[in-house]
Amino acid sequence: MRILTASDRSLLVETADLDEAMRLNLAWGDVPGIVERIPGARTVLVRFDPARTTAAALRERLAQTTVDADHVPHLRDVTIPVRYDGEDLDEAAALLEISADELVNRHLAADWRVAFSGFAPGFGYMVSGDPLFDVPRRSSPRTRVPAGSVALAGAFTGVYPRESPGGWQLIGRTDAVMWDIDRDPPALLSPGTSVRFERADTERLLLPTHADPSPTRGSSGDPNAPRGSLSEPKARRNGLSEERSDESKPPAIEVLTPSLQLLVQDAGRPGHAALGVSESGAADRTAMRAANQAVGNARDAAVLESVGAVTLRFHGDGVAVVTGAIGDISLTDAEGRTRGILHGAPFATADGDELSVAHPARGLRYIIGVRGGVDAASALGSRAGDTLAGLGPDPLVAGDVMRIGDLADRAVDPVPQPRDLPAPGDLVELEITLGPRDDWFTASAIETLTTQEWEVTPRSDRVGIRLHGETPLERATAGELPSEGAVTGAIQVPADGQPVLFLPDHPLTGGYPIIGALTDRCLDLAAQLPPGTRIRFRIDEGQS
Structure with a gap:
């Protein structure tokens, strides 16, 4: 094997083939210092904790590994109906020097097997024994590929679980739901699954073979409606506050004017790479930790991450802080009196106060922390909103009301000095x-x-x-x-x-x-x- 540097905290191990990569991935499940493993077609990416091991020590340990494990076991069989009308069908056929009809027929006839997961939750990399399938990716990836797109790249075929960027060649589409966190297991296609594609009847309802027959709580009754569909009340999906009598309303934050992107974030959800789930979490971890320390929260409590200007209203009394990007910050009370707020300094909030954060002069993302943390719905143990995977609370819009958690019981740390963040042109x-x-x-x-x-x-x-x-x-x-x-x-x-x-x-x-x-x-x-x-x-x- 060849062991390469992938970053200052990760190594990429090259293997002889897919089977060896799968065996090594299993063998390294209990190696001290390894945080996460991400298998690929002929590689295993190994992330490590530098406080527990060094790159040199881990290289030596990995290089000494011998394995004799079996292949990834067969788990189940899945049939996926496909409409073969993808944008790249003709181009992919031309690259393979066959007709579009022959490409479709070979795709239908092949016996596909999920080798590993990655890219996004529910995205299974499927291989077959047909040597025809070796298709180059697009020269430049699309910024948006529709959910359900069936695509080819290299020797693999895959189905995009949700709308996302991607550079694969699109040959068709399916209504089968690849990922549903309320289903057990969430991924329709997991390593070891055998897959057969069939031509879809456009007049019939397309359902994945192993969908949970019971409706998802809060859905319109369609058990295969994607999590976060429009049929499900947004307040329920995000764990937002519901209307109650004034006496029983908990402390909360209401979105008056959302920013370009307003998300709930925390320290993320590491350790789920096997499901195709990235760590996600606050993009500026330093700003998140500073915000939580300033208001007395645990360092990884949930905060709001805002790209650009935002206006929020506080319900109930509390303490808040704004860190990250640098711009004008003001607080207007219920009687219309406005005062400036110091960046990074905690400030008291009263019922009805409105926080206005202007477009940043320097930096890009504000972090808004509240004492007690943002009490949003969690997914896989985290409240982080993963925009690619669609996990965690959805992006916030005007009218959303986020509950504030129980008051923290920690000392408030000194206010750190603002960082020197860049402005456009710097x-x-x-x-x-x-x-x-x-x-x-x-x-x-x-x-x-x-x-x-x-x-x-x-x-x-x-x-x-x-x-x-x-x-x-x-x-x-x-x-x-x-x-x-x-x-x-x-x-x-x-x-x-x-x-x-x-x-x-x-x-x-x-x-x-x-x-x-x-x-x-x-x-x-x-x-x-x-x-x-x-x-x-x-x-x-x-x-x-």
Whole structure:
């Protein structure tokens, strides 16, 4: 095996084939210091805790592993009905030098098996014994691929569980629900599942074979309605406060004017990579911890994360704070009197007070903390709103009312000094480690990566920051990688040579090569880069 640096806190282990990757992934389940493992087509990404082990010690331990485990066991059989009308059907057939009809017939005839999960919750990478299926990805990924899209990439076929970015070739669509957190198991396609595709009858209701026959609580009665569908009251999905008499109303926060994106976040949900679930959580962890410390919460209590200006109303008395991005902050009481609020300093709130946070002058994301924490519904042990996976509370809109939890019982820490965050046009230096696929690029591309300025484009979100540079990064190796794991901070390079910098809601796996990754200490700064910021990457001097 070959062991490569994937970041300052992760290693990528190359294996001979898919079967060896699966066996090694199972063998490393109890290795001390490993936080999470993400198997790929011929790799296993290993994230580790630097407080418990070092990269060098872990390399030695992994290299000594011998395995003789069986293949991934067969779990069950699933049939998925498909309408073969995808946007890329003709193009994919041309790439394979066959007709569209033959592609569809071969796809229907193949015996597919889920090898591993990744990219997003419920996304199963399916392989078959038909050697025909080896399809290149698109040169530039789409920013939006509809839920239920059936797609090809490399030797794999997959079904997008929800709308998300993606670079696979779309050949069809299905109504089968790939992921439902209220179903057991949540993923329709888990490793070891055998899958058969059938041609869908457009007149019939399409249901996944193993759906839970009982309706999801709060749904319209359709057991296969996606979690968070419009038929389910939004208040119930987010754990929002319901109308009660004035005497019984708990402390809460009401959204008057939402920002471009207003989310509930906490420390995230690590440890669920096997389900295809990323850690997610607050993009600026430093700001989240500072906010919670300022109001006396546990460091990982749920907060609000706002991109841009927002106006909130407080119900009941309490304590709040605004950290993260820097801008004008004011509080208006029920009698119309307004006063300024100091960034990072806790302030008392009374019933009816309205908090107004202006568009940031510096940075991008505000963190708004309240004493007691935001008491929203949780998913897999976290209240984090994962925008790619659709887990946790939905983005907040005007009229939403979020409960505040029980008062914390912790001392309030001193107010930290505001950080020096960038404004549009500023130049920011970010530290990176090279790898794991820097050898896929020319020497001039590595020089370009670290000497050229890269601009943050408006096409950026919590999934990733799309960068633009005058000179694209040039490949030394043509073709594509089999899908492999990626970490937050990874710098992935599509075929157009313009990098994408992954943020907390990134896909767990992908097939575009990753040239490097931010060091952990730079991740929070990356989350605060507004469009127009210029970036220069610097290689970590301590990289071995």
